[in-house]
Amino acid sequence: xxxxxxxxxxxxxxxxxxxxxxxxxxxxxxxxxxxxxxxxxxxxxxxxxxxxxxxxxxxxxxxxxxxxxxxxxxxxxxxxxxxxxxxxxxxxxxxxxxxxxxxxxxxxxxxxxxxxxxxxxxxxxxxxxxxxxxxxxxxxxxxxxxxxxxxxxxxxxxxxxxxxxxxxxxxxxxxxxxxxxxxxxxxxxxxxxxxxxxxxxxxxxxx
Amino acid sequence: xxxxxxxxxxxxxxxxxxxxxxxxxxxxxxxxxxxxxxxxxxxxxxxxxxxxxxxxxxxxxxxxxxxxxxxxxxxxxxxxxxxxxxxxxxxxxxxxxxxxxxxxxxxxxxxxxxxxxxxxxxxxxxxxxxxxxxxxxxxxxxxxxxxxxxxxxxxxxxxxxxxxxxxxxxxxxxxxxxxxxxxxxxxxxxxxxxxxxxxxxxxxxxxxxxxxxxxxxxxxxxxxxxxxxxxxxxxxxxxxxxxxxxxxxxxxxxxxxxxxxxxxxxxxxxxxxxxxxxxxxxxxxxxxxxxxxxxxxxxxxxxx
Amino acid sequence: xxxxxxxxxxxxxxxxxxxxxxxxxxxxxxxxxxxxxxxxxxxxxxxxxxxxxxxxxxxxxxxxxxxxxxxxxxxxxxxxxxxxxxxxxxxxxxxxxxxxxxxxxxxxxxxxxxxxxxxxxxxxxxxxxxxxxxxxxxxxxxxxxxxxxxxxxxxxxxxxxxxxxxxxxxxxxxxxxxxxxxxxxxxxxxxxxxxxxxxxxxxxxxxxxxxxxxxxxxxxxxxxxxxxxxxxxxxxxxxxxxxxxxxxxxxxxxxxxxxxxxxxxxxxxxxxxxxxxxxxxxxxxxxxxxxxxxxxxxxxxxxxxxxxxxxxxxxxx
Numbered sequence: 001x002x003x004x005x006x007x008x009x010x011x012x013x014x015x016x017x018x019x020x021x022x023x024x025x026x027x028x029x030x031x032x033x034x035x036x037x038x039x040x041x042x043x044x045x046x047x048x049x050x051x052x053x054x055x056x057x058x059x060x061x062x063x064x065x066x067x068x069x070x071x072x073x074x075x076x077x078x079x080x081x082x083x084x085x086x087x088x089x090x091x092x093x094x095x096x097x098x099x100x101x102x103x104x105x106x107x108x109x110x111x112x113x114x115x116x117x118x119x120x121x122x123x124x125x126x127x128x129x130x131x132x133x134x135x136x137x138x139x140x141x142x143x144x145x146x147x148x149x150x151x152x153x154x155x156x157x158x159x160x161x162x163x164x165x166x167x168x169x170x171x172x173x174x175x176x177x178x179x180x181x182x183x184x185x186x187x188x189x190x191x192x193x194x195x196x197x198x199x200x201x202x203x204x205x206x207x
Numbered sequence: 208x209x210x211x212x213x214x215x216x217x218x219x220x221x222x223x224x225x226x227x228x229x230x231x232x233x234x235x236x237x238x239x240x241x242x243x244x245x246x247x248x249x250x251x252x253x254x255x256x257x258x259x260x261x262x263x264x265x266x267x268x269x270x271x272x273x274x275x276x277x278x279x280x281x282x283x284x285x286x287x288x289x290x291x292x293x294x295x296x297x298x299x300x301x302x303x304x305x306x307x308x309x310x311x312x313x314x315x316x317x318x319x320x321x322x323x324x325x326x327x328x329x330x331x332x333x334x335x336x337x338x339x340x341x342x343x344x345x346x347x348x349x350x351x352x353x354x355x356x357x358x359x360x361x362x363x364x365x366x367x368x369x370x371x372x373x374x375x376x377x378x379x380x381x382x383x384x385x386x387x388x389x390x391x392x393x394x395x396x397x398x399x400x401x402x403x404x405x406x407x408x409x410x411x412x413x414x415x416x417x418x419x420x421x422x423x424x425x426x427x428x429x430x431x432x433x434x435x436x437x438x439x440x441x442x443x444x445x446x447x448x449x450x451x452x453x454x455x456x457x458x459x460x461x462x463x464x465x466x467x468x469x470x471x472x473x474x475x476x477x478x479x480x481x482x483x484x485x486x487x488x489x490x491x492x493x494x495x496x497x498x499x500x501x502x503x504x505x506x507x508x509x510x511x
Numbered sequence: 512x513x514x515x516x517x518x519x520x521x522x523x524x525x526x527x528x529x530x531x532x533x534x535x536x537x538x539x540x541x542x543x544x545x546x547x548x549x550x551x552x553x554x555x556x557x558x559x560x561x562x563x564x565x566x567x568x569x570x571x572x573x574x575x576x577x578x579x580x581x582x583x584x585x586x587x588x589x590x591x592x593x594x595x596x597x598x599x600x601x602x603x604x605x606x607x608x609x610x611x612x613x614x615x616x617x618x619x620x621x622x623x624x625x626x627x628x629x630x631x632x633x634x635x636x637x638x639x640x641x642x643x644x645x646x647x648x649x650x651x652x653x654x655x656x657x658x659x660x661x662x663x664x665x666x667x668x669x670x671x672x673x674x675x676x677x678x679x680x681x682x683x684x685x686x687x688x689x690x691x692x693x694x695x696x697x698x699x700x701x702x703x704x705x706x707x708x709x710x711x712x713x714x715x716x717x718x719x720x721x722x723x724x725x726x727x728x729x730x731x732x733x734x735x736x737x738x739x740x741x742x743x744x745x746x747x748x749x750x751x752x753x754x755x756x757x758x759x760x761x762x763x764x765x766x767x768x769x770x771x772x773x774x775x776x777x778x779x780x781x782x783x784x785x786x787x788x789x790x791x792x793x794x795x796x797x798x799x800x801x802x803x804x805x806x807x808x809x810x811x812x813x814x815x816x817x818x819x820x821x822x823x824x825x826x827x828x
Contacts, residue, residue, distance in 0.1 A: 026805050027661060030749055034657035037399040068214050075221060077717060081710040082225040086232045089706060093240035096247065101403075103396050104756050110713050111749035113661050158400050173472060176400025178655060179816035186802075186809030194801040225710065233706045277578065286579045307571075307579055347576070369607075372650075373761075423602075475823075486605065493580050 008133040015137025022145030022185070023192045027114040031105050032149060033181035039162050042150035044098050045105060046143025048091065052083045052109050053142075054135035057123040059083075061131035064124045076119045077110075084110045114138065149184055245325070248393075252363050255380035255389040256353060270363070271352045271511045273498070274330060278304060279343040285312065287344060288498055289330065292316075293508040300324055302337060303507055309497035311505040350491060352511040359383055359511055364491045368483030370395055371402045371475045379484055385419035385492045390484060402476030410477070412440040413467050414484060416459060422488050427469040427478045436462055539624050543612060543631040548603040551612060551631055558593035560618035565589070569616065570598055575609045575630065582610075606633060639770045642763075646774025652750045653782035654812070654819040659750040663782065664808055666744065673787035677780025679741040681773070684751050687719040688772035691755035692765065705759070712755040720745055750775055785815060 006014065019025055022032045028049075035041045056079050060067075067075050088106050091099045099106065109115070118138055123131040154160055157175030159167035174180055258264040276287040285304050292301040300317040315337040323329035327346060334344060351363035362381045367374050376394040381387060392406045404410055409432065417425065432440075439450060439458045450458070469477040502509050542554040551572065563569060564587060572582045585601040604610065609632035617624040632638075652658045666676040691712050699705050724742050727735040745751055754775050758768045789811050798807050 026664070029660035029664065030658050033660060035399075041399070066217070068210075068217055070210075071214055071218060074218065074717065077713055078221055078225055078710070081713050082228055085229045085706065085709050088709065089229075089232050089236045089240075093236035093243060096240075096243060100394050100396065101399070104753055104760070107709050107756055108658070108749045108753055110709055111747065111752045113747050116747075173400070176398070177817075177820070178398070178657060179813045179820065181657060182809050182813030182816055186806040186813065189809065190799075190801040190806040193806065197800065226707075229706065229710070284578050305579070307573075307581070309579070482605075490577060490580055497579070 006130075008129070011130065011133040012137035012140065015134065015139070015141040016144055017141075019138075020141045020145060020192070021114045021138055022142060022149075023189050025114065025117075026189070027117060028112040028142065029185065030108065031112075032145060032185055033178070035102055035105055036146055036149035036153055036181060036184075037157065037176050038154045039147055039150040040098065041102060042146030043143065044091075044095070045102055045109075046139070046146045048087050048106055049109055049112065049115070049142050050136070050139025051087050052080060053115050053118065053139045054132060055083045056080050056115055056119060057131040057135035058128055060119045060123040061126060061128045067124070072120075072124070073116075076116055079119075080115055081110050114142065145188075149181070149188065152184060153180060248365075251378060251391050251393060252351065252353075255363060255378060255391055256361055257389075265355070267356045268360075269354050269510075271354060272324070272349055273352060273511075274324075274349050275347045275494070276302075276334070276344045277347055278338070279345075287334075289317065289324075289334070290498075290502070290507065291510040293510060298510060300333075301507055301509075302334060303498075303501060303505065305497065305501045309501060311501040314505050314507050350495070354511050361388060362491065362495065364487050365393075366483060366487035368479060368486065370397055370405075370479045371473070372396050372398070375405070375479065375483065377480070377483060377487075379414075379487055381488060381491070385422070385488060387414050387417045387422060387484070387488065390414045390480075392480070397473070397476050402470070402473040404470045404473060405476055405480050408443065409437050409440040410470055410480075412443045413462075415443065416463055418463070419488070419492065421464045422485055425481055425485050426466050427474065427481050428466045429469050429474055431471075432468045436468075538627060538629070539617060539619070540614065540627055540629045543629045545604075545606045545610075545631060545633065546597070548606070549600045551598045551600075551604075551610065553596045553598070553612065553614070553629070555594045555596065555617075555619070557619050559589070559596065560621075561589060561593065563616070563618040564593075564596055567598075569614065571613045571615075572598065572600070573611055574605065575611050578611070608632075639767055642767055643770040643774040646771050647778040647781065648819070648822045651778045651782060651819055651822075652753070652775050653779060654816040655823075656753075658753050659748045659779060662744050662748040663779075663786070664805060664812075666741070667783050667786040667808070668790055670784065670787045670791060672741075673783035674780070675738055676741045676744065677776075677783045679738045680745055680748065680751070680779055681776030683716075683719055683723060683742070683745045684754060684776045684779075685769065685772045686723075687716045687751060688754050688758060688768055688775075689765075690719065691715050692758050692763070692768040695755070695759045699759075708756065708759055709752075712752055715755075716751050717746055748779075750779060782815070786812065 015021070017024075021027050022029070031045055035045060056076075059079050060076065063075075084107065087109075091106060118134065122134050126134070151161065153175045154162075155166065156172050157170065157180070159165060159170045175184070252270060253259065253264050256264070256268075258268075271291045273291075274289040276289065278285040278287045283306075285306055288303045288305070290301055290303055292299055294316070298321075300319050301314050302317055303314045304312045306312055317333045317337060319329065319333040323333070330346075338344065349365065351365075352359060353361040353363060361383070362385075363378060364381065365376070365378045367376050369375070373396045374394075375392060375397070377390060377392050379387060379391075380389040390411045392411065395403070395405065397403045397405060435450075435454075436458060439455065442450070467477060467481050539556050540553055541556050542552075544552055546552050567584045567587045570584060570587060572584065573580055574582075582604060583601045585599045588597045588599070589595070590597075598612070609630050611628060611630050614627050614629070617627055646652070650656055653660070653663050662676070666672050694711060694715065695705075695708065699708060699711065720742050724735075724739065727739065727742075754772055758771065763771060786808070790808060793807060793811070802810075
């Protein structure tokens with residue numbers, strides 16, 4: 001793949017929709033199922049991933065000319081692990097309660113396939129600016145997915161939104177159960193697929 | 208061969224850079240973390256005693272920390288309590304040593320400032336200076352005695368117990384008869400929406416007002432929470448409960464000696480909290496009585 | 512298949528060693544165990560004096576972490592042959608905690624055998640088996656902790672791939688967890704470097720995978736051909752990094768760590784096998800177009816997760 005020709009806006013939109021990390025690329029599914037029980041959790045992990053993605057992308061695209069091809073992957077891992085440690089320490093110090101609620105998922109960002117994959121297919125071939133916007137797009141795409149799942153699960157499961165009571169009762173406790181995460185992700189993916197097929201059919205008919 | 212050297216150098220430099228970055232962040236955040244934690248604990252303690260933004264704590268209120276240590280002297284085990292004491296030149300700390308049956312053995316004056324007394328490390332150093340012989344000691348826990356002037360008003364007991372997933376950290380407030388004044392869950396990793404509900408008022412406040420004798424044999428029941436009780440629990444601590452004073456008194460009287468209603472779908476978490484609170488209270492009540500006797504027996508001029 | 516047989520053998524050997532070392536106490540008090548909710552039963556090697564046993568002040572019992580809190584003993588009873596002694600407490604005791612019993616001046620057949628201390632706990636084997644079972648079923652890493660999903664969905668299309676992946680993964684995770692446990696306990700913790708744990712653990716996992724790759728290629732090319740392709744995927748699996756982190760958080764000892772790692776690995780294998788069995792049949796099912804592929808796989812996984820919830824709260828010992 002050669003350097004990208006897309007504009008910065010296109011890069012961001014690409015991350016949000018066409019290549020949404022959760023629903024389209026089906027990467028980093030663990031947090032999508034695991035801690036999307038509340039909007040706040042999803043938002044916070046989204047911020048952490050955004051941070052790690054943007055900083056790692058920038059770092060790699062800065063030093064891409066100096067990376068020896070044989071140690072490409074170790075370098076990626078090292079970069080990601082460094083930034084994950086940084087955000088982990090910062091969150092633990094300044095947002096201890098929310099940090100605890102996410103358990104080990106913040107530290108597990110290090111194993112999220114989405115970040116390594118973006119470094120491999122994008123950051124190591126593009127300029128710092130393009131990588132920055134791609135990181136932003138992917139980060140927000142992930143956050144969007146997490147918040148979408150979190151909204152459904154929190155409202156249906158607990159009757160609240162961001163901790164505020166909106167319904168006054170708890171419609172379906174089922175949605176806060178771990179298993180509901182799987183169902184919901186599957187359902188959302190199907191919706192994305194459906195929209196895509198309809199869109200493609202229209203495009204074909206139009207041409 | 209040159210290739211390998213190049214790779215090694217590149218990797219070494221990257222590792223060093225990464226290490227430095229992490230190191231700097233660590234130094235930068237470690238202090239803030241400690242401070243925030245301290246602040247959080249302080250806030251929790253005041254909240255448990257019923258003070259907050261709308262009702263600031265009076266200046267006479269003092270929270271005295273008592274640190275408990277297990278001292279190993281050869282094959283003999285002893286208990287050591289680090290207590291705040293009155294000295295000729297103001298206030299300081301002393302280390303009271305008891306044997307396992309609660310008899311007073313000795314007490315040492317400690318050379319430590321109140322700020323240093325907050326840090327585990329500094330306390331250790333001060334104790335090392337006093338316990339010269341090859342005595343080993345190990346920190347176990349801290350309890351807090353709240354005093355209004357010279358009068359003891361309440362106890363705050365932090366504790367930790369196994370929950371459904373991992374350990375739950377909590378703190379309870381007791382009055383001088385060991386009646387439960389409040390419970391706060393500080394840290395937990397229970398499932399959100401299920402076991403995570405242990406932090407909600409309608410669960411936590413069920414413990415409030417339980418006398419010591421009830422607490423001793425408290426268990427959970429798998430019954431739905433009665434509606435009037437739930438309304439009362441949720442409104443506790445706020446002004447607008449929508450219940451008349453007589454209704455509140457009736458509810459309090461009716462439910463005071465009842466068991467804890469388990470959370471829907473989280474009986475294990477509910478039982479874990481109940482058992483944890485029970486054990487914390489019982490152990491604390493046992494210890495404070497022994498400590499009081501020992502302090503009297505040794506004529507230690509304690510502040511509480 | 513040779514590998515998991517070997518792994519199973521190791522487990523049994525370890526368990527046997529534990530049982531033997533647990534029973535082998537060459538002291539006068541042969542055994543101490545919990546009974547019902549408020550009893551501790553001591554078994555002596557020989558008959559003890561009846562009047563001595565009747566005096567409950569000769570016995571002190573406390574929970575191990577709280578040596579200052581002596582439990583209130585209601586009565587002490589001796590069996591007819593004077594070798595079994597039952598201590599009854601006035602309140603139920605917390606049998607999850609190890610207890611310590613101090614027996615003063617044991618009198619047996621006129622001889623004073625001195626003061627003896629013995630600790631009572633639920634069987635340790637039961638405890639570590641509990642950890643293993645917890646990681647395997649109750650807190651199954653895929654269906655209850657939702658980890659390792661990318662690889663889980665990627666390699667569960669065919670049974671053969673699933674089993675290959677599961678076995679490779681189990682071998683790597685046991686080895687990597689053991690190494691990281693060692694490093695954490697003896698290097699990171701003593702030197703207060705725990706903030707480096709993420710970087711160290713991920714590095715260790717990569718090294719392990721690289722090492723296994725190289726060694727396997729040299730000594731057993733046949734095995735490498737069968738399992739080599741899965742090795743790279745292991746790094747992308749978050750379970751392999753989650754387990755060392757959990758071990759570090761919980762301060763497990765060596766055997767407990769091995770059990771958790773083994774449980775996690777076999778749990779993953781089990782999840783993969785179950786899933787692939789279903790997905791092989793899904794190929795022949797008539798599924799709406801939008802649901803084909805991953806979406807339906809997620810819904811199946813959801814059903815599995817629901818049924819795995821049935822294990823929660825289960826305890827065998």
